[in-house]
Amino acid sequence: MSERPTPKTYAVRTFGCQMNEHDSERIAGLLEADGLERVATAEDADVIVLNTCCIRENADNKLYGTLGHLKSLKEQRPDLEIVVGGCLAQKDRELIRERAPHVDVVLGTHNVHRAAELLHEARAHGPIVEILTETVAGDETAFPSALPTRRELDWAAWVTIQIGCDNSCAFCIVPAVRGPEISRPFGELIDEVERLAADGVTEVTLLGQNVNSYGRDLAAALRAGELPADQAAVLAGARWADDLTTGTARRRPLFADLLRAVAAVDGIHRVRFTSPHPKDLLPETIEAMAQAEAVCAHLHLPLQSGSDAVLAAMHRGYTAERYLERLVAARAAIDDLAVTTDIIVGFPGETDEDFARTLDVVAAAEYDSAYTFIYSPRPGTEAAELTDRFVDPAVVGERYERLRVAVERSALARHRARIGRVEEVVVEGPSKRDPDITTGRTAQNKLVHFRASTPLRAGTYATVEVTDARAHHLQGELREVTRPARHRTRIAVVAG
Numbered sequence: 001m002s003e004r005p006t007p008k009t010y011a012v013r014t015f016g017c018q019m020n021e022h023d024s025e026r027i028a029g030l031l032e033a034d035g036l037e038r039v040a041t042a043e044d045a046d047v048i049v050l051n052t053c054c055i056r057e058n059a060d061n062k063l064y065g066t067l068g069h070l071k072s073l074k075e076q077r078p079d080l081e082i083v084v085g086g087c088l089a090q091k092d093r094e095l096i097r098e099r100a101p102h103v104d105v106v107l108g109t110h111n112v113h114r115a116a117e118l119l120h121e122a123r124a125h126g127p128i129v130e131i132l133t134e135t136v137a138g139d140e141t142a143f144p145s146a147l148p149t150r151r152e153l154d155w156a157a158w159v160t161i162q163i164g165c166d167n168s169c170a171f172c173i174v175p176a177v178r179g180p181e182i183s184r185p186f187g188e189l190i191d192e193v194e195r196l197a198a199d200g201v202t203e204v205t206l207l208g209q210n211v212n213s214y215g216r217d218l219a220a221a222l223r224a225g226e227l228p229a230d231q232a233a234v235l236a237g238a239r240w241a242d243d244l245t246t247g248t249a250r251r252r253p254l255f256a257d258l259l260r261a262v263a264a265v266d267g268i269h270r271v272r273f274t275s276p277h278p279k280d281l282l283p284e285t286i287e288a289m290a291q292a293e294a295v296c297a298h299l300h301l302p303l304q305s306g307s308d309a310v311l312a313a314m315h316r317g318y319t320a321e322r323y324l325e326r327l328v329a330a331r332a333a334i335d336d337l338a339v340t341t342d343i344i345v346g347f348p349g350e351t352d353e354d355f356a357r358t359l360d361v362v363a364a365a366e367y368d369s370a371y372t373f374i375y376s377p378r379p380g381t382e383a384a385e386l387t388d389r390f391v392d393p394a395v396v397g398e399r400y401e402r403l404r405v406a407v408e409r410s411a412l413a414r415h416r417a418r419i420g421r422v423e424e425v426v427v428e429g430p431s432k433r434d435p436d437i438t439t440g441r442t443a444q445n446k447l448v449h450f451r452a453s454t455p456l457r458a459g460t461y462a463t464v465e466v467t468d469a470r471a472h473h474l475q476g477e478l479r480e481v482t483r484p485a486r487h488r489t490r491i492a493v494v495a496g
């Protein structure tokens, strides 16, 4: 088969979470390093990448619906190349090409770094499905941040610190599609954040399925093996490598150590992370958040349910009481902490009494906001098998509405308490609804809309007086610019 003409442009469409968004940045970086230019719409692209997610509801319908639309586009332009990657691809494998034979490349979650190579192979030899069952051990390209990346924002960056998950929550497909937890070497992470800061990035978000267990595998690897000192220092950070190889230190580096080290990088003004698992939230993490000035006062602590019976059925590893104890400890230690959460309504077997316990925790936690989800079964998970315990959709819908009202009431109260305060925001740009309004985000991750007499570049830090509050955002008046944006307008694609 002769190779098709060389494509010139690409477009990426992402379905799903921040890990997926970051994988998409990485695929974009690989394609740009291969000479392609990004275009805004699929219609103008020679290569279309669909980066899929199987965590969110209706992921299958969205993917196959989009592929149906692309079929007619490919009939008009046979040279169009279509790539499907991500969690759903990892789960569905050959099924994707069976249902959509016009797809050229299917790749999974463990070989995102092969996107450009697989396209070349498909051009030369025809369609290809490559799904690996696990990340290749020692493969430094396994982490989304360790490759050329085309960042969406010049002043902010995601940094993956860990991939996979060792937990087994009954509703979640992640362990099956992302594999066991692997932490990225400490030294490499700090090097990357230093490079990002040198490029003008001022805010980093550390990403992982369970960031609090960061480092557990690194410490185990150091204890088990006889690594040369320089390798040990990269793996665990120079400060702990000696102790670990001689077996005198307990588990280090902790996530707290990483938080402090990233926050100390010159030029980094804000550090965020997502998500910590409540069962693994250590006092050291709370202490690091309280003490390291650059770590934002925002904790996203997924509750999932307030009922101990449901939490046990979910295999979450904590009770409502334990969860609230940790939340109270965090609020006591960290000044002006915003707390957000995820809650699932209608997990199989959830009773009215169970749901009442969830409302109790919501009232006690006084959340700043919450992502609320109606339970929907994900094929391949334990909970999806509990069909005889599925809750009546009408009952779930009514519970969901009550939860939404409770969360909004709590958010509005928290937001109203900020009226009159002067908050620092980082400018994100003009509001999507009204270009005369500027949008910024506070350290507590709150959106603030305000007017500026002259346009402010995205990435500028400014103070804003909060004048009004809604459940989902604040309104304010600009006081002054505190830190002009310092990144270059367009940062070249770099190998990380």
Ligand code: SF4
Residues within 6 Å of the ligand: 165, 166, 167, 168, 169, 172, 173, 174, 175, 209, 210, 277
């Ligand atoms: S901690 Fe639970 S919900 Fe989170 S990724 Fe792991 S299995 Fe899924």
